[in-house]
Amino acid sequence: MSRLEGVFARCREESRAALIGYLPAGFPTVEGSKDVLRTMVEAGCDVVEVGLPFSDPVMDGPTIQRAAERALRGGFRVRDLFGVVESVAEAGGKAVVMTYWNPVLRYGVDAFARDLAAAGGLGLITPDLVPDEALEWISASEAHDLDRIFLVAPSSTEERIDLTARSSRGFLYATSVMGVTGARDVVSTAAPALVRRVREHTDMPVGVGLGVRNGAQAAELAAFADGVIVGSAFVSAVDTDSVAALTEELAQGVRAVPTPA
Amino acid sequence: MxxxxxxxxxxxxxxxxxxxxxxxxxxxxxxxxxxxxxxxxxxxxxxxxxxxxxxxxxxxxxAGRPSLLTEAKKFAEHAGGARVFLKREDLNHTGSHxxxxxxxxxxxxxxxxxxxxxxxxxxxxxxxxxxxxxxxxxxxxxxxxxxxxxxxxxxxxxxxxxxxxxxxxxxxxxxxxxxxxxxxxxxxxxxxxxxxxxxxxxxxxxxxPVLVRDFHRVIGVEARQQLLEQAGRLPDVVVACVGGGSNAIGIFHGFIDDPSVRLVGIEPGGDGLDSGRHGATLTAGTPGSLHGAMSYLLQDEDGQVTEAHSISAGLDYPGVGPEHSHLKDTGRAEYWPATDAEAMEAFALLSRTEGIIPAIESSHALAGALKIGRELGPEGLIVVNLSGRGDKDMDTAINWFGLGVREDRA
Structure with a gap:
């Protein structure tokens, strides 16, 4: 059973999508990221994605790249991640970690899963690990009862959507556009079609991300997705000290229209 | 071809x-x-x-293929008297493999x-x-x-x-x-x-990794045939520089099924392995994933990828092609570092002895050949992949050797 099932079930009862907010651990500092994540939880994020800063973030646009660079320059270490996850759990939040694969490999896949679970983390989003290469992670995540969130993209074939859905646990992450992270003016025309395709293969919740920055866009996605994922906009909000306001706006957005039954 | x-x-x-x-x-x-x-x-x-x-x-x-295979007799005098042949990828259109x-x-x-x-x-x-x-x-x-x-x-x-x-x-x-x-x-x-x-x-x-290798296999196929014609036998050693490893994998594949031929890749040793300022991924790296493949990688204990350092910009890369990691593990190929200083010495030596200015990348392979030749002695036969020409490296050479240009400008 998925660790995130309860969250999505509750949102469904409330006829809304879940709000999933991202922040890199260690940004702006390790303690600072704990504070920001706590604010995100208290102001209405149903799930938070705690990012693991990495030297070569090929799926990220400039905003998250700069945040990761700042965290690493500030001396962020992988072991700091678990303290950040723990603080989310203590604040009553639901935390998953989003990470490029190499730091997990280096830490040891099973050891990483063990320490993440011990810190109260519920799963892992892996933007550069596809199920084809994930045997070790699949067995470690089963052993430590963690969710596995793989990504699907508008370019994914039916066969790959099927493979990815069968390999995932918790929810599926649908990237709404072909591109890297970063706030956009127009969210996507590809997203509804992708979510429709995914639903032909699975009943698992589908979260949609890439490009969302305001309540109106969140409402637009909430009309057809089970989760609305926001990243770069939160990173930018840290610098303008408007994290609580952004969270509240997005939380209203995901409640603005009923999700399809 | x-x-x-x-x-x-x-x-x-x-x-x-x-x-x-x-x-x-x-x-x-x-x-x-x-x-x-x-x-x-x-x-x-x-x-x-x-x-x-x-x-x-x-x-x-x-492109101008086949590229020549040139015997470097005067250079070879500094390599223990072993015979040294250069595969002249420097003569291709655009100046490299x-x-x-x-x-x-x-x-x-x-x-x-x-x-x-x-x-x-x-x-x-x-x-x-x-x-x-x-x-x-x-x-x-x-x-x-x-x-x-x-x-x-x-x-x-x-x-x-x-x-x-x-x-x-x-x-x-x-x-x-x-x-x-x-x-x-x-x-x-x-x-x-x-x-x-x-x-x-x-x-x-x-x-x-497969298609880039295959497009460069022509280097090894030609070199093997040319050497058999010119020297009448297979080489003892084939040596090439390795950054990402494309020229090396191309020439290695011409000889990979000849068990008597040693395959040697020379990595950028920078200021020396002890200095930490180098790009010797296979010699000093650990397994990891970067840019789409699992291979040896220069990284810190957290899995953050570290910067490579080399006098040669073309070898300045913290990763390496996955087939080289495989060849290292199976023992079919061996990988050694050559420092900036060793590469620049070989760069100058080939220029003076043969009238060929090599790329600094390729000069790492030449530095390897000097060592290997001294091991093998006069009976030895070595093929060096001269992967590129050195025109692009003149600014580096001016600074390294102080070639008098600064005085002229002053």
Whole structure:
């Protein structure tokens, strides 16, 4: 059973999508990221994605790249991640970690899963690990009862959507556009079609991300997705000290229209 | 070129690109469809007589193949008296082995119906070769180059622009080759429908390590045949420099089934392994995933990728092609470092003794040959892959040797 099932079930009862907010651990500092994540939880994020800063973030646009660079320059270490996850759990939040694969490999896949679970983390989003290469992670995540969130993209074939859905646990992450992270003016025309395709293969919740920055866009996605994922906009909000306001706006957005039954 | 040059070999990876535990695809799902498409087109092309004919014709009539095999007798006096033969990839059009791969991939790009090509470059050799192939074949071309490298290699930036390419300086990270690859991957994921990423080395996700290797196998095929004609026997050792490893894997494959031939890759030792300032990935790295494949990697204990250091911008890369990791593990090839100082000494020596100014990349292989020759003695026979010419390296040489130019300017 998925660790995130309860969250999505509750949102469904409330006829809304879940709000999933991202922040890199260690940004702006390790303690600072704990504070920001706590604010995100208290102001209405149903799930938070705690990012693991990495030297070569090929799926990220400039905003998250700069945040990761700042965290690493500030001396962020992988072991700091678990303290950040723990603080989310203590604040009553639901935390998953989003990470490029190499730091997990280096830490040891099973050891990483063990320490993440011990810190109260519920799963892992892996933007550069596809199920084809994930045997070790699949067995470690089963052993430590963690969710596995793989990504699907508008370019994914039916066969790959099927493979990815069968390999995932918790929810599926649908990237709404072909591109890297970063706030956009127009969210996507590809997203509804992708979510429709995914639903032909699975009943698992589908979260949609890439490009969302305001309540109106969140409402637009909430009309057809089970989760609305926001990243770069939160990173930018840290610098303008408007994290609580952004969270509240997005939380209203995901409640603005009923999700399809 | 022999017809079988691109044909499947017993050394090919499994169908998902694994050489033993190395290689594979550690990359975003959004790009999987593109590499699947590339793999499917390549599997057809590598056995298609029309494709092979067109590739052969371009290598002969445009790149100038076969490249010569030149015996370096005076240089060899410094290498323990062993016989030393140079495979002259420096004489190819654009001045290095890189043209082989770009012509092959540009042909594939046209077959896939894509109109736009992106590529990364460090020193500018691959960028210039890519811009050249795109000019020839009428493809739009965008080259990503670290901002630091655009300043170090201003002449190559000008060459690429003259050839019609757009050069985009990359200002993230350390602003060098690794960051240029990151930025090219970001472009690719956003534009994959009409864009081919023309990767410049035998690394990256499957099928790049196989197809880049295959487009360079011509180096080894020619060298083996030329050496048999000129020396009447196989070499004892084949030596090549290894950054990402494309020229090395190309020449190694000509001899990989000859068990008596030792295959030696020379890595950039920078200021020396103890200094921590080097790019000797296979000698001093640990397993990891970067830019789409599992391979040896220079990284810290947290798995953050560290910067490579080398006097040669073309070897300045913290990763390496996965097949080299496999050849290291199986023992079929061996990998040693040569320091900046050793490479520059070999650079000067070849220039003075043979009248050939080598690329600093290739000078690492020459430094290796000097050591190997002294081991082997006068009975020894060595082939060195002279992967490129050194014109591009004159600024570095001026600074290193103080060639009197500064005094002249003053």
């Amino acid at each position: 022999s017809r079988g040059q691109l044909a499947p070999t017993p050394h090919d990876p499994d169908d998902r690109g694994h050489f033993g535990p190395w290689g594979g695809r550690f990359m975003p799902e959004a790009l999987i469809a593109a590499v699947d498409e590339l793999a499917a087109f390549y599997e057809k092309a590598r056995v298609d007589p029309d494709f092979l004919d067109e590739f052969s014709r371009l290598l002969r009539d445009y 890189k043209i082989n791969n770009v012509l092959g991939q540009a042909l594939l790009t046209k077959r896939m119906g894509k109109k736009r090509v992106i590529a990364e470059t460090g020193a500018g050799q691959h960028g210039v070769a890519t811009a050249t192939a795109c000019a020839l074949m009428g493809l739009d071309c965008v080259i990503y180059m670290g901002e630091v490298d655009t300043q170090r290699q201003a002449l190559n930036v000008a060459r690429m622009r003259l050839l019609g390419a757009e050069v985009i300086p990359v200002t993230t990270g350390a602003r060098t080759l690794k960051d240029a690859i990151n930025e090219a991957l970001r472009d690719w994921v956003a534009n994959v429908e009409d864009t081919h990423y023309l990767l410049g080395t035998a690394a990256g996700p499957h099928p790049f």
